[in-house]
Structures are given as structure tokens and as C-alpha cells.
Amino acid sequence: MSNDLKPHMAIVKDITIENSNTKTYVLEFADKQQHKNFTWDPGQFMMLSLFGVGEAALSISNIPEDGLISTTIRAVGNVTKKIKELKKGDTLGMRGPYGTGWPIKEAKGKNILLIAGGMGLAPLRGVINHIAIKRNNFGHLEIIYGARTPNDMIFTNQFRDWYQIEKSRLDLTVDGIPPGTPWEGKIGLVTSCFPAMKTRPQNSVALVCGPEVMMRFVAKCLETIGFKENQIFLSLERRMKCGIGKCGHCQLGPKYVCKDGPVFPYRDIKPYINPL
Amino acid sequence: MKKKPTIGIFKFTGCAGCQLELLHLEDVFINLLDIVDITYWVMVKRENTEGPWDISLVEGGISTPEEIEEIKEIRKKSKILVAFGDCAVNGCIPSIRNWIPQMEAEQCVYSDTSSIHSTKILGIGEYVKVDMVLKGCPPHRENIIEVIKSSLLNIRPRLRQHPVCMECKLKDNACLIISKNLPCMGPVTSAGCGAICPSLNRICEGCYGPMSNPNTSALADVFRKMGYSEEDIKRKFRKYAGMTPEFRKEAGD
Amino acid sequence: MGNEKAFTIEKNDFGRLLEHLLKKYRVFGPTQRGLDATFNEIKTNDQLFLDYVSTVLPPKKFFHPPRLELFSFDLHQKHVKIEEIKQDEKTLLLGIHPCDVHALLRLDDFFLGEFQDPYYQNRRKNTVLVALNCIEPSDYAFCNSMGTGPFLEEGYDLLLTDIGTKYLIEIGSDTGQNILKGIQLENATTADFTEKNHRFKLLEKRFKRFINTSWLSKIAQENIDHEVWERLGEQGGVSGSLPCLSCGQCSLVCPTCYCYDVYDTLDLSLKKGKRIRELDSCQLLEYGEVAQGGNFRPNRKDRIRHWMLCKLGVAAGGQQSSCVGCGRCIRTCPVGIDITEVAKVLRGE
Structure with a gap:
């Protein structure tokens, strides 16, 4: 029988530097056949292994239409710090995808409100990419993204593309600005973007990802402005040792x-x- | 060939038992020397070089002004400084004398105390930044190897801070507290030893010091219910790690 | 009653049955160690301690071992060689009590449901269960309240019942039937079954602990803010117990606790290693840790509540990780925490 706990070898095909501590990795299974049958939903995650160091759960940050799988990783723990040292062509263990993705099917025809904090934009990027290529399937798209400082933001080189998406709005905010850092967006928590928010609760869904405190707060605020509990979706983070509920x-x-x-x-x- | 990482091994106020534990690595010691170069180890080597070191294992607590200066020197020359064993972590058994007036303690040992000027015995962390902590009196060989390996890989070692009871149960031992009514320190003591003592029907003495978030007051109450006096209980908590904030509460002032 | 499928063997002749079993299997069974019993390998009849009350660790250790090597890896080449570590030995577990069989049935649901665990499955598939109905309930057990004992009705290959000078042997599966081929045994009589039923009735009256399970999960779920959790975690205790030590013993001796930790070890070449899984406990501070120093169960109160709720069937494991009433956690708790007392407090009794 198949062993879900046994990783498959994968190769780092490309690396993009997002900020001082975060990089996006493009990965491909070493077994090409395996890659052919491999698909996922944005919002799902993978278990990545560096043998001898350990395994960690990391969210997927793109869509199958992009071809290879991308994951955006901040170096904070044993595994992620070691992944940071990887170079193009290096290998690592990979298994997945696991978990539930964002409710993209259910969101068809609706306005989409994405609220992300810090690294929380990573699992949501797939949703943005999906909407961009299937633009007519969805209503208005609004992205609210906050980070600690401008230097902590990820995917900054894609903001320009996102501004170009039809019927959409992108609002950026930071908690603070280190001296000498250029910044034209807002200053404040993500909720400070709420007054200018275009999305109304009717026929909309809100997809939220970020630190748990932030999500708790955002969910409460969304409720007060009329979003129902079943219109709000959160992506949670926990330490996982297996990825498969064991x-x-x-x-x-x-x-x-x-x-x-x-x-x-x-x-x-x-x-x-x-x-x- | 790439230069091997260097290790220095030092001793302050302690019994040298931790260094002995290193020597007891006998069966894997040769393999260890394949990946590191021990350049300073006075107990074992005739020729020693004065650093710098990639990893420094420091045994013993700090008990004199001279030692304070020495540990600061070692820190300067070390990339990774490891508190090697309980004495270096929190003073361990020698620190029992911290509960006795200084003069009184000195007079117990020396006939002429005029040349003795000792300080309170404290772990090295009191004076310098410590990168890794190897608990135990002495630390278990597996833990020593784990620290060396993870230093070389530049990752956090897997030294869990859970109680001895975990390791004891995994060995299928009956609990000594409930089956024999013995005052075992296992429920508040950090594991890593492999529950050696309880596996031989001896109570845990607490030599690894406090586990993460121990409930020391509840265990002290267990001992009280068994009939142990306040003095007995203080002594139990004072023995190996009385200077740690967690055990200090029950070890008394 | 299926008399035709049952046999008996005189107790002083039991060694003959054991020898028969040893021909085909490695046999594990209860052995005496001090005042307690543990499951160990049995080579001769005198090692066997079938009159045991309970064991320190449940037989879970044979199927979901405390420390298990998952696979080995070799880093000499870029394409890391990974090799699964398998265990295919045929074993037989002799003398396993009804509560522990029920616990295994729950672990079966858990490990063999969605995402099958090949390590558990392999061990389960290769192990024959010869169960033993309880002779005397342990002072701590309440299997009777949980519907998991003291006598067994399902989940066994063979089932033994002490009926005085002999054991009644019932067959529960084809495997069980096949095992008994080639050994001469007495056919069981109606009188043997009458004796079994008689003993069951006597046994039922000897339980010292009870738990009222009606609506208990629901009650527990609705009482996550009950003051009993504070008393368990920090001060006061419950019904004469002291507050929890977070020592984790309860979860390790629990036959349905399955949580584990996973880590890698390397040998001193730093090129070869293994991935290990080890039993973990929700009672440990480290269990709830998340990235960057966060912890979502930082207090003892949170942890003991989580465990109790899990045993009452309201955590993520649902019924699969819930209590079978073996009483091991009560027996081993150094501060005397008793889940049956906690349940009473939750019910407001």
C-alpha cells in the first residue's frame, strides 16, 4: 500500500527573493510522471522535508495553471532556515497536497474580498492568479494587504499586475515605516482600510489569512459590517507533524x-x- | 580536505564527570573525531591550542572572580558556547553552598581562608551569553552527540524539556510514586536521561533540573502527603537545581 | 450459543496450547513485574501471568510503538535514497483484555480510515488477538459503564474465559479457527457457558468506579469554561486530587491516545539517518507550540482540559480517541486525578 508519510524527491527549479527573510521556490517532482498527475487547489499545503533536519507544512502560493508548484517560505524554524540555504538544482522531499483549499467554486459569480496580513498573502496569491485568468467568473475583486513594514511585504513585484486586473482594487497598509523607506500606502492595521473598502456583504465572500490575532479581529469587524459567518473564510496555521490528521x-x-x-x-x- | 570544526572543552567548578561522560562515548568517539577536531581538552590532551573554537563545551559553575574573567575570555573565542552539564547551567550540587553563609562554607574546607575569595556559585549563563544548554549531571551521551551534530548543521538541537515521566512510561515502568509511594522528582524534572534511575527502581533525583512549566507546588504537596518534612522537601528541590527560578520556589531562600 | 465453535482446556494443561501457538508465532502476553504487569515476549508457560488485573502500557505499544523508525535515508547522492522500514513478523497477542480490544477497534477506525497508516496496518494485519475476559475488575476500571467490558463480544480471533479450573475458548474469526487446527481440545459444554454467564454477573457487581455516559460528550462540550478546569490545572484539584503535574503519564498509558511527534536523526557521518515517530502527549507544553514562540495551550488548565475533552469524545479524534474505561490513567496519576470524578463534577453531581 502507498505510504503517505514517505516524501518524494523534488528539485528546486527557481528561486525568487521576496524580502530579506522570505523566498519563493518553484519545485518539481524528480519523477516527471508523478508531476503530470499532480494538481492542487489554492489554499492547500505541502509537507516539505530536508532529510536530517525535519519536515514542515508550507502553503502553496500559486495555481496548477502556472505549471510547477510554488511555495513562499519565511525562514523562521529549523526546516525553513535550512530551505533558505538551498540553491537552484538542489533537492528536497515533498508530499501532498493536503487540506482544504479556498472555496473557489462556491465563490463563482460573487465579489471577492481578500484580506491578508504579512505571510498570509502567500496562500491567497493562487486565488488572485485564478481570478485573473478566469476574470468573468467572478464579481469585483478587492485585495487588502497589510504587513509590519514595507520591507516585510511579499510579492511586491506583482502589485503592478494586480492593479491592472479589471474591476479590482488593491489597498496596502503597514504598521510602521523604518526611517528612509519609501512608502506611499496607508499606515495602520488592515482594519484601517475598512472605511474605504468597496466590497459590500451582499453576494460577496471574504477570504482572510494572516496572524491568528489579526484574523480574529478582522472576522469580528467583518461581522459588524454585515458579513455573515458563512461568508467569511479563514486559513489557520498550526505546527503539523503528519499533515494527514494523525x-x-x-x-x-x-x-x-x-x-x-x-x-x-x-x-x-x-x-x-x-x-x- | 576541508578543515574540521574545532571543539574546546573547559572545566570550572564541578567534578569533571561531564568530561568523563564524553570519554565514555568510546564506541563512537573515533567517528566523532572524523567530523570534529578537539583542539583544547586539558583533561585528556597534552598539547592544547588557545582557540578560537567553533564549539566550546564548558563544564562547571562559576565560583571565583578569576573564573568570571576566564569564562568571558572563552566566550570571546567561541562561536557556539555550550553550558555542558548542570553545574554550568545553574550551579548544580556545588550551589548547595549558596544557602550557607560564605565564611561558614569556606571554613568547612580551608584552615586558612585568607586567600579564598569565592563568589556565589552560578551557572555560566549568569556572566556570558550561552547558545545551547546540555542539562544533566552528567548529560546523557545521546544529548551530547545531538548538540555537536546540530551545531555542525547549524540547527536547533532536539533536546526536549518534557518530564522524565514521559521517558519512564515509554519504557513501560510503573510509576514509583503510586506503586511504591516513593518521592520521585520525575514529574517536574526535565527528561533526556532515558529515565535511567526509575528504570532501576530508584527515584529520579531531579538531576536534569526543571522541565518546561513544572508544577512544583503540586509535587511538593504529594511529598507532604507521603509524610516528608518541609526540610526534606527543600533539600530535594535544592539538590541539583535549587538556583533555577522554577525549583527555587520549593527550595526555599 | 455457538457451542460447536467453542472448546475448553484445563488450566494446568495451558502450556500445551502455548507450545502450539509458539510453533507459528512470536507470542506476547502479560508478565509480572513487581506489583504490576507488562506485555512482554512469552517463551515459556511460567512467564505468562494470565491472572493480571491491568498492565502499565496497553497493547497499543505493539501496533503504534512508542518509538518507531519510519524510513531511513541516505544523503550521499543528491537524489536522496529513502527506504521504508517494515516489520512483517507474525505475532500473537495472548491475554489481551476486552477494554484493550475495544481500544484497538477504535485505533483501527482511526489509522485505517482516511489516509491509511501502513505501519499500523502491517502490525495489525500480522498480529493474532487471543483475548481474555477479565477475572477481576481493577479498582480503577469502569469499562462496564463504557460498554467495553468486562467481557468481550467482538474483535477477537480467540477468546479465553476463566471458568474455574479451565479456560473456555471461543472462536471469533477464521484465523482463530485455523490456529486451533492440530491441537486436541475438549468441546465446550452448555455447563461451561452457564459458568461463563454466571461469572459475568458476579463480576459486574464488583466494579468500584462508574461513569454516567448519557449526554456526557455534549455536557463536556458545553462546559469548556467550567471552573473544574482551573481547579485541575492550577489549584484545588477535584474530589481529593491535587492539581495536574502535566507529567503526561495519563496520555501515554491511555490505550486510545495516538498523538505522535516526528523527527529526523543522523548518524555521525551526517550523511545517513532515519525519520522517527515517537508518542507525544498533549499534556506537554511543547505539544501546542507554533512558529516563533507561539503556543496555543500555554497553561496546564488548557492542556488537561484538552485531554479530558478528548477522552470524553469531543476533540478532533471523536469516538476514535475516546475513553474505554480501562482505568490506567487513574491508576498512574501521581496526584490522583480521576476522570470519573471530573465527569461527575461536569454533570453537577
Whole structure:
């Protein structure tokens, strides 16, 4: 029988530097045949292995239409710090995709509001790419993106393309600006972008990803302006050891983040999003 | 051939047992020397070089003004400084004397105390930045190897801070507290030893110091229920890691 | 009653059955160690301790080992060579109690449902279960309340019941049937089954602990802010217990706790290594850690509540990780925390 815990070898095909501590990696299974049958939904994640160091769950940051799989990684732990040292042509272990993606099918015909904080834009980029190529399938697209400083933002070289997407709006904000850093956007938390927000609750869905405190806050604010619990989707982050609902680490009340999530309707996790 | 990373091994106030544990690596020691170069180890080598070192393993606590200067020198010459064993971590058994007035302690040992000027015994972390901590009296060989390997790979070592009970249960041992009514320190003590003592029906003495987030007051209550006196309980918590904030509460002032 | 499928063997003749089993299998069974029993390899009849009450670790250790090597890897080449570490030995588990069989049935649902675990499956497939109905309930057990004991009705290949001077042997599967080929055994009589039923009735009355399970999961779920959690985690305790030590023993001895940690080890060449999985416990601070120093169960209260809720069937494992009433956690808790007492408090009793 197949062994879900056994990774497959993959090759780093390309690396883009996003900021001082974050890079985007384009990966391909070493076994070409395997890659042919490989597909995913934006919002799903992969388990990446550096043998001898360990394994980590990392979200996919593009769509199957892009060809190879991309993942955007900030070097914070043992595995991700070692991944940062990889060069083009290096290898690593990969298995997946796991978890639920963003509800793109359900969102068809609706206005899309994306709210991201920091690294939270990574799992949402696939949604933006998808909407860009299937523009007529969706209503208005609004992206609100906040980060600690302009230097902490990711995908900055793609903002120009996103501004070009028809019927869309991109709003950027940062918590603060280090001296000497040019910045033309807002200053403040993502919620400070709410007054200027175009998206109205009717016929809309909100997809949110960022630090858990931020998501809790954003979800509350969205509720106050009329979004229903089932119109808001959050992508959660937990440490995972298996990715397939066995190791127990990512339990959130009666849910496994790895298998029932990471994308959840706010309705399903509202009581548990306060630490439990 | 690429130059091998260098290791320096040093001793301050302690019993040299941790260094001995390194020597006990016998069966893998040769393999270890394939990947590192021990350039300073006074206990074992005749010729030693004065650094710098990629990894410094420092045994023993700091107990004199001279030692304070020496540890600062070692720090300057070391990329990764490891507190090697409980004495270097928090003073360990020698630190029991911190509860006795200085003069009294000195007079117990020396007939002429005029040339003795000791300080409170503290872990090296009190004076210099420590990069990794090897708990234990002495640390388990597997932990020593883990620290050396992860230093070479530049990753965080897997030294879990969970209680001895975890390792004890994984060995299928019955709990000594409930089956034999013995005052085992396992439930508050950091694992890493492989639960050696409880596996031989001896209580855990607490030599790895506190685990993460220990409930020391509840364990002290367990001992009280068994009939141990306040003095007994203080001594138990003072023995190996009385200077740590976690055990200090039960070790008394 | 299927008398035609049942046999008996005199207790003092049991060695003959064991020898028969040893011809085909490595046999593991309860052995005495001090006051307690543990499951170990059995080579001779005198090692076997079938009158045991409970073991320290449940037989879970044979199917979901405390420390398991998943695969080895070799980093000498860029294309890392990964080799699964398999265990295909035929084994037989002798003398496993009803609660532990029920726990295995739950682990089966868990490990063999969505995303099958090949390591568990292999061990399960290659292991024959010869269960043993309980002779005496442990002081801590409440399997009777949980519907998992003291006698077994499903999940066994062979089932033994102590009926005085002999064991009644019932067959639960084709494997069980085949095992008994080639050994001469007495056919069971109606009187043997009458004795079995009689013993069951007597046994039921000897339980010292009970749990009222009606609506219990629901009650637990709705009481996540109950003051009992604070008392368990920080001060006061429950019904004479002290607050939790977070020592993790309860989850390690629990036959349905399956949580594990995964890590890599390298040998001193730094080129060859293994990926290991090791039992973990939600009672440990490290269990709830996330990136950059975050932790979503930083307090003892959060952790003991999580475990209790899990055992009452309201965590992510649902029924698959819930309590079977073996009583091991109560027996091993150094501060005397008792899940049946906690349940009473939650019910407001």
C-alpha cells in the first residue's frame, strides 16, 4: 500500500527573493510522471522535508495553471532556515497536497474580498492568479494587504499586475515605516482600510489569512459590517507533524487543521479560535 | 580536505564527570573525531591550542572572580558556547553552598581562608551569553552527540524539556510514586536521561533540573502527603537545581 | 450459543496450547513485574501471568510503538535514497483484555480510515488477538459503564474465559479457527457457558468506579469554561486530587491516545539517518507550540482540559480517541486525578 508519510524527491527549479527573510521556490517532482498527475487547489499545503533536519507544512502560493508548484517560505524554524540555504538544482522531499483549499467554486459569480496580513498573502496569491485568468467568473475583486513594514511585504513585484486586473482594487497598509523607506500606502492595521473598502456583504465572500490575532479581529469587524459567518473564510496555521490528521498536533476543538482545514468557514471554528 | 570544526572543552567548578561522560562515548568517539577536531581538552590532551573554537563545551559553575574573567575570555573565542552539564547551567550540587553563609562554607574546607575569595556559585549563563544548554549531571551521551551534530548543521538541537515521566512510561515502568509511594522528582524534572534511575527502581533525583512549566507546588504537596518534612522537601528541590527560578520556589531562600 | 465453535482446556494443561501457538508465532502476553504487569515476549508457560488485573502500557505499544523508525535515508547522492522500514513478523497477542480490544477497534477506525497508516496496518494485519475476559475488575476500571467490558463480544480471533479450573475458548474469526487446527481440545459444554454467564454477573457487581455516559460528550462540550478546569490545572484539584503535574503519564498509558511527534536523526557521518515517530502527549507544553514562540495551550488548565475533552469524545479524534474505561490513567496519576470524578463534577453531581 502507498505510504503517505514517505516524501518524494523534488528539485528546486527557481528561486525568487521576496524580502530579506522570505523566498519563493518553484519545485518539481524528480519523477516527471508523478508531476503530470499532480494538481492542487489554492489554499492547500505541502509537507516539505530536508532529510536530517525535519519536515514542515508550507502553503502553496500559486495555481496548477502556472505549471510547477510554488511555495513562499519565511525562514523562521529549523526546516525553513535550512530551505533558505538551498540553491537552484538542489533537492528536497515533498508530499501532498493536503487540506482544504479556498472555496473557489462556491465563490463563482460573487465579489471577492481578500484580506491578508504579512505571510498570509502567500496562500491567497493562487486565488488572485485564478481570478485573473478566469476574470468573468467572478464579481469585483478587492485585495487588502497589510504587513509590519514595507520591507516585510511579499510579492511586491506583482502589485503592478494586480492593479491592472479589471474591476479590482488593491489597498496596502503597514504598521510602521523604518526611517528612509519609501512608502506611499496607508499606515495602520488592515482594519484601517475598512472605511474605504468597496466590497459590500451582499453576494460577496471574504477570504482572510494572516496572524491568528489579526484574523480574529478582522472576522469580528467583518461581522459588524454585515458579513455573515458563512461568508467569511479563514486559513489557520498550526505546527503539523503528519499533515494527514494523525499526529494530533493541529487539533482545534473538534477539528484537525490539516485535514478539515486549513481553510475553514468562520462559522465552523468561531468558538475555538480563542486558544483551546 | 576541508578543515574540521574545532571543539574546546573547559572545566570550572564541578567534578569533571561531564568530561568523563564524553570519554565514555568510546564506541563512537573515533567517528566523532572524523567530523570534529578537539583542539583544547586539558583533561585528556597534552598539547592544547588557545582557540578560537567553533564549539566550546564548558563544564562547571562559576565560583571565583578569576573564573568570571576566564569564562568571558572563552566566550570571546567561541562561536557556539555550550553550558555542558548542570553545574554550568545553574550551579548544580556545588550551589548547595549558596544557602550557607560564605565564611561558614569556606571554613568547612580551608584552615586558612585568607586567600579564598569565592563568589556565589552560578551557572555560566549568569556572566556570558550561552547558545545551547546540555542539562544533566552528567548529560546523557545521546544529548551530547545531538548538540555537536546540530551545531555542525547549524540547527536547533532536539533536546526536549518534557518530564522524565514521559521517558519512564515509554519504557513501560510503573510509576514509583503510586506503586511504591516513593518521592520521585520525575514529574517536574526535565527528561533526556532515558529515565535511567526509575528504570532501576530508584527515584529520579531531579538531576536534569526543571522541565518546561513544572508544577512544583503540586509535587511538593504529594511529598507532604507521603509524610516528608518541609526540610526534606527543600533539600530535594535544592539538590541539583535549587538556583533555577522554577525549583527555587520549593527550595526555599 | 455457538457451542460447536467453542472448546475448553484445563488450566494446568495451558502450556500445551502455548507450545502450539509458539510453533507459528512470536507470542506476547502479560508478565509480572513487581506489583504490576507488562506485555512482554512469552517463551515459556511460567512467564505468562494470565491472572493480571491491568498492565502499565496497553497493547497499543505493539501496533503504534512508542518509538518507531519510519524510513531511513541516505544523503550521499543528491537524489536522496529513502527506504521504508517494515516489520512483517507474525505475532500473537495472548491475554489481551476486552477494554484493550475495544481500544484497538477504535485505533483501527482511526489509522485505517482516511489516509491509511501502513505501519499500523502491517502490525495489525500480522498480529493474532487471543483475548481474555477479565477475572477481576481493577479498582480503577469502569469499562462496564463504557460498554467495553468486562467481557468481550467482538474483535477477537480467540477468546479465553476463566471458568474455574479451565479456560473456555471461543472462536471469533477464521484465523482463530485455523490456529486451533492440530491441537486436541475438549468441546465446550452448555455447563461451561452457564459458568461463563454466571461469572459475568458476579463480576459486574464488583466494579468500584462508574461513569454516567448519557449526554456526557455534549455536557463536556458545553462546559469548556467550567471552573473544574482551573481547579485541575492550577489549584484545588477535584474530589481529593491535587492539581495536574502535566507529567503526561495519563496520555501515554491511555490505550486510545495516538498523538505522535516526528523527527529526523543522523548518524555521525551526517550523511545517513532515519525519520522517527515517537508518542507525544498533549499534556506537554511543547505539544501546542507554533512558529516563533507561539503556543496555543500555554497553561496546564488548557492542556488537561484538552485531554479530558478528548477522552470524553469531543476533540478532533471523536469516538476514535475516546475513553474505554480501562482505568490506567487513574491508576498512574501521581496526584490522583480521576476522570470519573471530573465527569461527575461536569454533570453537577
